[in-house]
Amino acid sequence: MPAKTPLRLHNLGIGSLHGVDLTVAPGEIVCLSGASGSGKSRLLRAVADLEPHDGEVTLGDLVQGRVPGHRWRAAVMLVPAESQWWAETVVAHFPPEHRLDLTPIGFDDAVMGWSVSRLSSGEKQRLALARAVARQPEALLLDEPTANLDADSIRRVETWLQELIRERRLPVLWVAHDQAQIERVGRRHFRLRNGTLEQA
Amino acid sequence: MDVIELSWWELGLASLLVVALAAVAHLARLGLGKDILIAAARTVLQLALIGLVLEALFSVGSLHWVALMALAMLLIAGREVMARQKRRLSGGWAFGIGTVSMFLSSFTVTVLTLTVIIGPDPWFTPQYAIPLLGMMLGNTMTGVALGLDRLTDGVWRQRQLIENRLMLGESWSQAIADIRRDAMRSGMIPIINAMAAAGVVSLPGMMTGQILAGSPPALAVKYQILVMFTITVGTGFGTVAAVMAGSRRLFDERERLRTDRLHTVS
Numbered sequence: 001m002p003a004k005t006p007l008r009l010h011n012l013g014i015g016s017l018h019g020v021d022l023t024v025a026p027g028e029i030v031c032l033s034g035a036s037g038s039g040k041s042r043l044l045r046a047v048a049d050l051e052p053h054d055g056e057v058t059l060g061d062l063v064q065g066r067v068p069g070h071r072w073r074a075a076v077m078l079v080p081a082e083s084q085w086w087a088e089t090v091v092a093h094f095p096p097e098h099r100l101d102l103t104p105i106g107f108d109d110a111v112m113g114w115s116v117s118r119l120s121s122g123e124k125q126r127l128a129l130a131r132a133v134a135r136q137p138e139a140l141l142l143d144e145p146t147a148n149l150d151a152d153s154i155r156r157v158e159t160w161l162q163e164l165i166r167e168r169r170l171p172v173l174w175v176a177h178d179q180a181q182i183e184r185v186g187r188r189h190f191r192l193r194n195g196t197l198e199q200a
Numbered sequence: 201m202d203v204i205e206l207s208w209w210e211l212g213l214a215s216l217l218v219v220a221l222a223a224v225a226h227l228a229r230l231g232l233g234k235d236i237l238i239a240a241a242r243t244v245l246q247l248a249l250i251g252l253v254l255e256a257l258f259s260v261g262s263l264h265w266v267a268l269m270a271l272a273m274l275l276i277a278g279r280e281v282m283a284r285q286k287r288r289l290s291g292g293w294a295f296g297i298g299t300v301s302m303f304l305s306s307f308t309v310t311v312l313t314l315t316v317i318i319g320p321d322p323w324f325t326p327q328y329a330i331p332l333l334g335m336m337l338g339n340t341m342t343g344v345a346l347g348l349d350r351l352t353d354g355v356w357r358q359r360q361l362i363e364n365r366l367m368l369g370e371s372w373s374q375a376i377a378d379i380r381r382d383a384m385r386s387g388m389i390p391i392i393n394a395m396a397a398a399g400v401v402s403l404p405g406m407m408t409g410q411i412l413a414g415s416p417p418a419l420a421v422k423y424q425i426l427v428m429f430t431i432t433v434g435t436g437f438g439t440v441a442a443v444m445a446g447s448r449r450l451f452d453e454r455e456r457l458r459t460d461r462l463h464t465v466s
Binding site: 048049065070073080082084132135 | 360365367369371372378452454456457
């Protein structure tokens with residue numbers, strides 16, 4: 001069963017950021033915004049343990065430094081703004097025998113046979129989200145998940161993610177630019193300024 | 201049959217041809233004229249020196265001196281492996297990984313060949329040990345250098361891809377598997393090709409030398425086959441070991457990709 005555990009950041013520090021304390025409840029979406037270079041992406045990288053950093057992150061009983069790195073990242077999954085694809089076909093990037101319905105984000109089953117080279121940037125972004133949630137993570141870190149989408153797809157992806165997050169009770173950090181999107185999806189919103197989080 | 205003596209003035213004649221090539225290169229503005237002359241001078245100097253060293257070594261023939269010579273050859277090969285990488289692991293790891301993996305593969309295979317197969321008495325007789333080790337190291341060095349260069353360069357170019365795979369929960373070893381396989385292949389392919397072309401396209405240098413020195417071709421061929429096998433084994437295992445160790449070093453204990461451990465040499 002999906003975890004029902006909060007994601008806790010305690011005294012986290014990376015780059016110019018320091019002393020970040022934050023608790024994200026299961027099923028809650030916390031939005032992060034800030035000028036470019038304020039360290040939003042690096043903060044997510046620290047939570048996913050992709051860079052050396054200070055402080056502690058826990059997901060329920062799971063403590064970041066106490067489980068192998070891949071085990072942690074399989075639970076606390078970061079979806080970057082720019083996705084990378086290593087195999088020829090879409091299906092090779094998904095776990096075998098996943099049962100994720102892709103119709104809500106505008107794909108039918110045939111998409112699995114598509115070649116990656118013919119995907120548009122918008123399709124890549126939607127499929128990158130799909131291949132991440134298909135791996136059954138227990139928390140999500142989304143770095144501008146709708147940056148490459150048109151207005152219509154943005155609303156579809158938002159609705160799909162919100163439902164999924166509520167259903168699976170995932171704690172989520174969502175980096176966004178658009179104020180309207182932040183109001184639509186986030187219960188709480190923080191701005192990164194002068195190396196700390198400010199509640200907005 | 202005795203070997204026909206070569207005198208220094210006869211070598212001088214051959215060197216005139218090299219000078220002619222350098223002149224042509226200079227006139228054609230290849231930017232290689234000086235390089236050719238310097239390299240030719242280095243050949244003369246280095247080979248003359250090694251000739252003196254080998255003569256001394258053969259007359260002494262003690263294990264200490266053979267071991268010292270082997271160590272010097274290993275360290276020079278290690279330096280060469282490092283110099284051939286565009287992006288190197290910093291903090292002495294580029295030299296360390298290359299040297300240790302060459303030591304493990306070349307020395308093991310050479311000692312095994314000497315003691316079990318050729319069997320000179322004593323086993324470290326320098327006439328056998330030094331040329332054999334030299335051929336092993338020379339080829340292993342190429343394989344290890346190619347493998348490590350391909351590994352570090354591939355990781356640098358595809359660092360975002362590797363990180364994306366890590367983000368999806370893959371282990372470091374899964375995330376780098378494609379690049380690692382590529383690096384091992386590129387280290388091993390030259391020697392496999394050399395084996396496949398031996399005798400058809402190229403007459404291997406060692407065999408040619410042995411025939412020139414008066415050996416019956418059948419014996420020279422047997423030695424050449426043995427040498428081909430041993431250098432393939434040495435190169436193969438050396439490349440595998442170096443690429444495995446190098447790829448491990450590119451990740452830390454949290455399985456993070458650490459491209460900050462690479463530095464680029466211009």
